[in-house]
Amino acid sequence: MTEKSHDPNQMTGAAMIVRALIDHGVTDIFGYPGGAVLPIYDEIFQQSEVQHILVRHEQGAGHAAEGYARSTGKPGVVLVTSGPGATNMVTPLTDALMDSIPLVCITGQVPTHLIGNDAFQECDTVGITRPCTKHNWLVRDVNDLAKVLHEAFYVATSGRPGPVLVDVPKDVQFATGTYHPPRKSDVHVSYAPRVKGDATQIRKAVALLANAKRPVIYSGGGVINSGPEASKLLRELVEVTGFPITSTLMGLGAYPASGKNWLGMLGMHGTYEANMTMHDCDVMLCVGARFDDRITGRVDAFSPGSKKIHIDIDPSSINKNIRVDIPIIGDCGNILGDILQVFKAEARKPDIKQWWQQIAQWRARNSLFYKKNNDIILPQHAIQRLFELTRGKDTYITTEVGQHQMWAAQFFGFEEPHRWMTSGGLGTMGYGLPAAVGVQVAHPDSLVIDIAGDASVQMTIQEMSTAVQYELPIKIFILNNQYMGMVRQWQQLLHGNRLSHSYSEALPDFVKLAEAYGCVGIQALKPADLDGAIKEMIAVKRPVIFDCRVAALENCFPMIPSGKAHNEMLLPEQANDEATATAFAGGKALV
Amino acid sequence: MNQPASAYFIEDRHDPNETHTLSVLVQNEPGVLARVIGLFSGRGYNIESLTVSETESQKHLSRITIVTTGTPMVIEQIKHQLDRMIPVYRVVDMTLTRRSIERELAMVKVRGQGEHRVEALRLADAFRARVIDATTESFVFEITGNTDKINQFIDLMRPIGLVEVSRTGVAAIGRGPEGM
Ligand SMILES: Cc1ncc(C[n+]2csc(CCOP(=O)(O)OP(=O)(O)O)c2C)c(N)n1
Ligand SMILES: [Mg+2]
Numbered sequence: 001m002t003e004k005s006h007d008p009n010q011m012t013g014a015a016m017i018v019r020a021l022i023d024h025g026v027t028d029i030f031g032y033p034g035g036a037v038l039p040i041y042d043e044i045f046q047q048s049e050v051q052h053i054l055v056r057h058e059q060g061a062g063h064a065a066e067g068y069a070r071s072t073g074k075p076g077v078v079l080v081t082s083g084p085g086a087t088n089m090v091t092p093l094t095d096a097l098m099d100s101i102p103l104v105c106i107t108g109q110v111p112t113h114l115i116g117n118d119a120f121q122e123c124d125t126v127g128i129t130r131p132c133t134k135h136n137w138l139v140r141d142v143n144d145l146a147k148v149l150h151e152a153f154y155v156a157t158s159g160r161p162g163p164v165l166v167d168v169p170k171d172v173q174f175a176t177g178t179y180h181p182p183r184k185s186d187v188h189v190s191y192a193p194r195v196k197g198d199a200t201q202i203r204k205a206v207a208l209l210a211n212a213k214r215p216v217i218y219s220g221g222g223v224i225n226s227g228p229e230a231s232k233l234l235r236e237l238v239e240v241t242g243f244p245i246t247s248t249l250m251g252l253g254a255y256p257a258s259g260k261n262w263l264g265m266l267g268m269h270g271t272y273e274a275n276m277t278m279h280d281c282d283v284m285l286c287v288g289a290r291f292d293d294r295i296t297g298r299v300d301a302f303s304p305g306s307k308k309i310h311i312d313i314d315p316s317s318i319n320k321n322i323r324v325d326i327p328i329i330g331d332c333g334n335i336l337g338d339i340l341q342v343f344k345a346e347a348r349k350p351d352i353k354q355w356w357q358q359i360a361q362w363r364a365r366n367s368l369f370y371k372k373n374n375d376i377i378l379p380q381h382a383i384q385r386l387f388e389l390t391r392g393k394d395t396y397i398t399t400e401v402g403q404h405q406m407w408a409a410q411f412f413g414f415e416e417p418h419r420w421m422t423s424g425g426l427g428t429m430g431y432g433l434p435a436a437v438g439v440q441v442a443h444p445d446s447l448v449i450d451i452a453g454d455a456s457v458q459m460t461i462q463e464m465s466t467a468v469q470y471e472l473p474i475k476i477f478i479l480n481n482q483y484m485g486m487v488r489q490w491q492q493l494l495h496g497n498r499l500s501h502s503y504s505e506a507l508p509d510f511v512k513l514a515e516a517y518g519c520v521g522i523q524a525l526k527p528a529d530l531d532g533a534i535k536e537m538i539a540v541k542r543p544v545i546f547d548c549r550v551a552a553l554e555n556c557f558p559m560i561p562s563g564k565a566h567n568e569m570l571l572p573e574q575a576n577d578e579a580t581a582t583a584f585a586g587g588k589a590l591v
Numbered sequence: 592m593n594q595p596a597s598a599y600f601i602e603d604r605h606d607p608n609e610t611h612t613l614s615v616l617v618q619n620e621p622g623v624l625a626r627v628i629g630l631f632s633g634r635g636y637n638i639e640s641l642t643v644s645e646t647e648s649q650k651h652l653s654r655i656t657i658v659t660t661g662t663p664m665v666i667e668q669i670k671h672q673l674d675r676m677i678p679v680y681r682v683v684d685m686t687l688t689r690r691s692i693e694r695e696l697a698m699v700k701v702r703g704q705g706e707h708r709v710e711a712l713r714l715a716d717a718f719r720a721r722v723i724d725a726t727t728e729s730f731v732f733e734i735t736g737n738t739d740k741i742n743q744f745i746d747l748m749r750p751i752g753l754v755e756v757s758r759t760g761v762a763a764i765g766r767g768p769e770g771m
Contacts, residue, residue, distance in 0.1 A: 126622060127622075127625070130622065130625065130626060130629055131629055131633050134677070135676075135677040138621070138622075155677060160675075188618060188677050188678060189680075190617075190618055190677065190678055190679055190680040191677045314671075314675060315671045315674065315675065316668060316671035316672050316674075316675055318671070319664060319667060319668075320664075320668055323664075
């Protein structure tokens with residue numbers, strides 16, 4: 001034995017990986033083993049500080065880590081094998097990139113001498129994941145591993161958060177080298193995200209806000225990502241200014257849905273009052289949102305008369321889709337704090353009584369209206385009941401993608417940030433169930449509900465087995481309309497009601513499926529059954545699949561139709577056959 | 592025009608295109624060029640010319656010069672997208688500084704006899720192109736200059752008997768004592 005072997009920092013690459021996880025405060029990781037990561041699994045076996053959650057498909061590990069990250073503010077960690085393990089991670093990595101979720105994904109790779117030889121389970125992991133990570137690394141030398149792992153955590157969690165991937169060949173996992181704890185010099189000098197906002201810009205912004213006649217605050221996922229302090233400051237700013245506030249899908253919960261200045265979500269399926277306020281405002285304060293096409297509708301008619309202030313940590317978000325007047329680069333919590341300070345010192349609450357009167361008129365249109373029905377459960381009603389019956393409970397909601405997701409956003413009121421996990425940017429069906437697994441791992445005693453669709457839930461249903469194994473009492477609340485409802489809606493509105501392949505044929509019996517997995521199946525067929533069934537679901541301390549049979553042909557309104565502006569929304573009461581036909585007139589286009 | 596039915600706003604962008612030369616200082620590490628090129632192809636940006644080489648070997652720095660075209664909004668996006676890549680130190684828009692020099696080197700092979708040979712040599716002399724290879728029926732000229740000058744030279748050689756051209760792409764540097 002050499003003297004070096006007594007050095008506690010001498011260890012194998014595999015040991016370094018586990019050690020780095022511990023040094024970064026990681027307590028839970030999600031993964032799936034395979035040949036190229038066996039040395040790391042061997043290390044995991046011999047320790048107890050990091051709990052490993054074995055999923056049933058690598059995509060499940062990725063979404064679970066996303067749910068974990070979103071609900072805690074900590075990075076989610078994934079460990080998968082080379083080849084198919086890595087390629088199965090492409091969807092969750094892309095999802096996390098679009099929604100700015102910090103993930104650290106460690107992949108095994110074939111030994112360095114085999115790279116490029118089409119070895120068994122070899123793929124060009126860094127090549128494949130380059131466009132779907134914030135950054136990625138292939139580590140060829142065990143002595144670089146500690147540095148790269150520490151940098152990976154830093155890059156994932158700093159600036160605009162995002163997914164990163166570290167690809168570690170098997171021989172590097174076996175090789176012995178020197179580990180070091182995290183230190184500043186581990187990070188590229190070229191990477192220095194800006195957090196503090198420019199003081200001159202902040203002053204200009206406050207001057208604009210203080211003189212606004214028709215202001216609006218439009219907040220997004222960046223406020224959530226910035227941490228709970230940012231949401232607190234946002235609430236204070238709304239209080240101090242008296243401004244109306246709306247938010248993107250990703251930003252729900254930063255301002256409470258019960259708050260008196262809340263307009264509801266904006267965008268394609270946002271409320272009439274939110275979209276009209278955006279359209280007619282004279283000053284818009286955009287905080288941590290990115291003017292995505294689902295928000296703006298027709299860009300050349302987007303809020304035509306307003307001066308726009310845009311707070312974002314990513315300079316590339318500025319002027320990407322919409323030209324803004326006052327960009328402020330930096331962390332939105334930081335900047336909100338500065339704006340508040342200057343506003344309180346130098347400005348008074350502007351008188352916007354008339355603006356609020358106008359907003360009240362828009363609100364009175366009741367754009368989330370739907371006709372009650374005593375025979376069939378309406379999906380909107382189901383969400384409303386779910387919301388009422390879970391009120392005051394420690395609840396986290398995840399969703400899949402489709403109509404149910406939009407109804408959840410419209411009808412479930414979020415009071416706190418980090419309580420709402422949904423795939424916004426990528427729109428990944430199959431996100432919600434594994435995300436719920438991840439959330440429940442982080443919050444074992446909370447009520448975690450995936451509001452699901454009958455089609456989406458089948459994409460990652462296998463993770464029920466994970467939930468059962470780890471006794472994670474997640475609730476899968478399926479709004480079962482027996483259709484890919486959102487696809488069907490578009491086909492009805494845009495493609496002459498030719499329902500091409502959007503019917504959910506041969507659906508499984510979800511109650512029996514629940515039982516097959518060893519969890520609890522509950523079904524609600526009639527409105528009269530609903531409350532009792534939901535209460536039963538909440539009371540059960542085991543994983544549940546809830547088959548909520550809802551109206552098959554319900555459409556999600558309000559909606560901004562094809563290439564229209566915010567003030568050309570289609571409201572539910574106008575959405576008779578003729579009006580929809582006119583609103584969506586034209587040929588067909590790819591989407 | 593009647594827009595097809597879609598929930599996307601399908602828009603024609605009418606802003607005129609501009610050509611910009613960007614100098615990008617990067618950490619010279621594996622995959623860095625792939626990242627930059629992937630950004631351009633992935634987001635649908637144009638690359639008119641691209642040159643890359645290590646410029647400071649102790650610090651592992653490489654300099655990439657990219658000539659690109661796009662609307663002013665797209666050019667601004669390209670710069671921000673490049674700048675936010677982890678191994679990118681700096682992005683300088685050489686076109687906006689208006690104080691940059693751009694050069695390209697080309698090797699131009701021309702085949703011909705008699706009167707054509709004389710004409711080729713006469714033009715080469717006017718463009719300060721050097722003969723770096725010659726046979727009884729051909730020349731290879733080396734020419735340095737900005738893109739326009741090289742294009743012009745190649746156009747003039749075409750009727751004389753242009754065989755092929757190899758170009759380095761544009762390299763750019765700022766005037767004056769300061770570095771980028
Ligand atoms: C992985 C994936 N494939 C396809 C789509 C396109 N898509 C969007 S919504 C939807 C239908 C979802 O159906 P369901 O889960 O039943 O929800 P519903 O709209 O009926 O509430 C589809 C196919 C998608 N978003 N994600
Ligand atoms: Mg459905």
